[in-house]
Amino acid sequence: MEAKQSDDAAVLIPKPESKGKAVVDAPPPPPVAVAARKATVLRRVGWKKGVAIFDFVLRIGAAAAAFAAATAVGQAEQVLPFFTQFLQFHVEFTDLPTLTFFVVANATAGGYLVLSLPFSITCIIRPHKVGPRLFLIILDSVMTALTIAAAGATTAIMYLAHNGSTDANWLAVCQQYTDFCQQVTGAVVASFVAAVFLILLVAVSAFALKRSSH
Amino acid sequence: MEAKQSDDAAVLIPKPESKGKAVVDAPPPPPVAVAARKATVLRRVGWKKGVAIFDFVLRIGAAAAAFAAATAVGQAEQVLPFFTQFLQFHVEFTDLPTLTFFVVANATAGGYLVLSLPFSITCIIRPHKVGPRLFLIILDSVMTALTIAAAGATTAIMYLAHNGSTDANWLAVCQQYTDFCQQVTGAVVASFVAAVFLILLVAVSAFALKRSSH
Numbered sequence: 001m002e003a004k005q006s007d008d009a010a011v012l013i014p015k016p017e018s019k020g021k022a023v024v025d026a027p028p029p030p031p032v033a034v035a036a037r038k039a040t041v042l043r044r045v046g047w048k049k050g051v052a053i054f055d056f057v058l059r060i061g062a063a064a065a066a067f068a069a070a071t072a073v074g075q076a077e078q079v080l081p082f083f084t085q086f087l088q089f090h091v092e093f094t095d096l097p098t099l100t101f102f103v104v105a106n107a108t109a110g111g112y113l114v115l116s117l118p119f120s121i122t123c124i125i126r127p128h129k130v131g132p133r134l135f136l137i138i139l140d141s142v143m144t145a146l147t148i149a150a151a152g153a154t155t156a157i158m159y160l161a162h163n164g165s166t167d168a169n170w171l172a173v174c175q176q177y178t179d180f181c182q183q184v185t186g187a188v189v190a191s192f193v194a195a196v197f198l199i200l201l202v203a204v205s206a207f208a209l210k211r212s213s214h
Numbered sequence: 215m216e217a218k219q220s221d222d223a224a225v226l227i228p229k230p231e232s233k234g235k236a237v238v239d240a241p242p243p244p245p246v247a248v249a250a251r252k253a254t255v256l257r258r259v260g261w262k263k264g265v266a267i268f269d270f271v272l273r274i275g276a277a278a279a280a281f282a283a284a285t286a287v288g289q290a291e292q293v294l295p296f297f298t299q300f301l302q303f304h305v306e307f308t309d310l311p312t313l314t315f316f317v318v319a320n321a322t323a324g325g326y327l328v329l330s331l332p333f334s335i336t337c338i339i340r341p342h343k344v345g346p347r348l349f350l351i352i353l354d355s356v357m358t359a360l361t362i363a364a365a366g367a368t369t370a371i372m373y374l375a376h377n378g379s380t381d382a383n384w385l386a387v388c389q390q391y392t393d394f395c396q397q398v399t400g401a402v403v404a405s406f407v408a409a410v411f412l413i414l415l416v417a418v419s420a421f422a423l424k425r426s427s428h
Binding site for chain 1: 305309310311312344347348351352355356358359362363364365366367368369370371373374375379381382383384385387409413416417419420421423424
């Protein structure tokens, strides 16, 4: 904010600068230098706007991936076509606490990403504002952690479900529940995509914050 | 760096604006204002130095936690006091791929944190430099993701090992391997501590980058 003020002041106070090339004859600064300076400022603002728009697009992509992951696991269930006297073979995400965490974490991240869109728009409209960007970079990294933790945990569980573990005497349950496992594995990939987008968002915000210092 | 230049320019060209109300009309800036400005700059540098030192301390703490986690799991093994004709009951981290990933990820994060200490020192010595800080914030968030993924995956596995899963017919192997499970659970906590420190490092770097813009 202060940076912006000082920029504005520098542009506005010596009158002839406000319209660059058109005005002549102003004794204080030579017009060519002023025009060059104004072009630099404009280019900088354009660069920042571009970054902010990229941030906005990434955010929508990450939200879509997170919601897709949450929905895919939330709706995945499978009933096997055979059953014993005592139980029917039926699986859904609430059977494994890790999958419940996966759904909650991805839904939370998706919800946050949608709610953060207005802040991203603020950054597009006012590319020099540092406050919203700082707010976004910190919450983005927390949400990255949440998404990655959920994706990592589910990967570990799905690896066990696919391959089992002879040492722990755990069977590869995916040999029965093929469709369910496929759907959850797809959701894990979507969740990792969301996480990569979120890491990119942190990097983009860091670059934008750096640019603020110019 | 440029921000500093433009600040300086704003101070030098329209003279009276540099300190608003306080300053009078003298063409060379009065010594009081200069002193005040210098004090502000010094305070700002001090603030940034404090942040950089905090970053350094956090980094050492995170490295220690990550190495502790890697070592605890890497050295954990347990042999049960009974065996059958065919197998001896013995467990170590290579039995579960997730634990191998945990050790590798935490060792990597610890190694990165140690290697990043010189950059952190650079930030202490030259608090205004933006390059190393940007480098650190991006690699820090990648390492956060790695640590969190490993910690989340191991949490999921250890939850299964402690409680089993009746739906998947997986037994709670921790009922036999109590010592091993305790050690690994402790390591998971250490890994989460490292991850929290890393998230704090990202937040600290973001604040420091924001401060660069003033």
